[in-house]
Amino acid sequence: MVIAAIGIAAAAALWRRDGAPAVGAALYHAWELFLFIAPSLLAGLLLAAALRQLVSPGALARWMGAESGWFGLAVATLAGALTPGGPMAAFPLVLVLAGAGADRGALVAYILSWALNGFQKLLVYEMPLLGPDFAIMRTLVTLPMPMIAGYIARRLPIAWEPPK
Amino acid sequence: MTGGQVFLAVIALVAFGFCLRRGPGSARRAVVDTGQGLWKILPIFAVALPMAAFLAELIPADAAVAWIGPESGVSGVVVASFAGGLMPGGPFVTFPLVLAFAKAGAGVPQMAALITGWSIFALHRIITWEYPILGWRFVAIRLIAAAPLPIVAGLLAEAVVAVLPIGLGRP
Known part of the structure; x- marks a missing residue:
């Protein structure tokens, strides 16, 4: 709804400035862009769907305790990247992981990894729209970051208890 | 293809x-x-x-160049990191907007920083999900631990782009 409103406002502004042909040209650009991203979009959706059949992130929780060290942070990062869907799917899983013994460093790594490199967002939006080259480069650059943040989070002097 | x-x-x-x-x-x-x-x-x-x-x-073709263009360097990366954190909405809003910025002359490292900042800070997600479920202490821990990461991502991306020619959107 928000995008629709912005889109209509932008179309109206463009119409007033440059007239109807400019709006038509912009729509044609959008269509060309769609044709260009369609193959990536299909492949991305298929890969995301196949991965959902193959893995379940919650099963990894037992390796994410406070004593798990870098290995636990790496597992949390992997689990985060493999978590499909938006926040309504990810944050309930955070509670499941906390209940299964994941410590705050692992939870920080998990949330950051999901937010940065969640495979669904990556495959369905970023790869098709911004191009696989950019998406792969950005993913590789940010891949170790959740682990580093989780390591720092374990050492921050802020008391926190997981919600029951 | x-x-x-x-x-x-x-x-x-x-x-x-x-x-x-x-x-x-x-x-x-x-x-x-x-x-x-x-x-x-x-x-x-x-x-x-x-x-x-x-x-x-x-958006005029060069509107974004001064702030977040390829030549804006570290300051452009910092601006983009903060702007990313303030961008509301899910990926279906953010990625098309990034595409629009790229057409307006934004640089590749700056856009990597923007997406990273949006991923990490996304204010709307903290307010609607993270704070109610995990509490403000957890939010504080996560934000302190992750605060420098968008800028680091932008600088790393800049180093990569200097070696590999990577573009945004259509080649």
Whole structure:
């Protein structure tokens, strides 16, 4: 709804400035862009769907305790990247992981990894729209970051208890 | 099709092959899931892509160059990191907007910083999900631990782009 409103406002502004042909040209650009991203979009959706059949992130929780060290942070990062869907799917899983013994460093790594490199967002939006080259480069650059943040989070002097 | 698109398609087919090996039920669910995903995504793209195209026409070609252009360096990366944190909405808003910024002259490292900042800070997600579920102490821990990361991501991306010519959107 928000995008629709912005889109209509932008179309109206463009119409007033440059007239109807400019709006038509912009729509044609959008269509060309769609044709260009369609193959990536299909492949991305298929890969995301196949991965959902193959893995379940919650099963990894037992390796994410406070004593798990870098290995636990790496597992949390992997689990985060493999978590499909938006926040309504990810944050309930955070509670499941906390209940299964994941410590705050692992939870920080998990949330950051999901937010940065969640495979669904990556495959369905970023790869098709911004191009696989950019998406792969950005993913590789940010891949170790959740682990580093989780390591720092374990050492921050802020008391926190997981919600029951 | 570009090399990256072919690569993505091959990976998708390999993953689907694993589903087939698991059994026909698993493969059928993956296909149904793909169809449902497409059904959900197409209306969003039908609105988001024209929006991005209109905005790209409206934003003057060099409007973004001074602030977040390829030559803006570290200050552009910092600006983009903060701007990313303030961008509301899910990926269907953010990525088309990034595309519009790129057409308006934004640099690749700056856009990597913007997406990283949006991923890490996304204020709307903290307010609606993280704070109610995990509490403000957890939010504080996570934000302190992650605060410098968008800027680091932008600088690393700058180093990569200096070696490999990576563009945004259509080649």
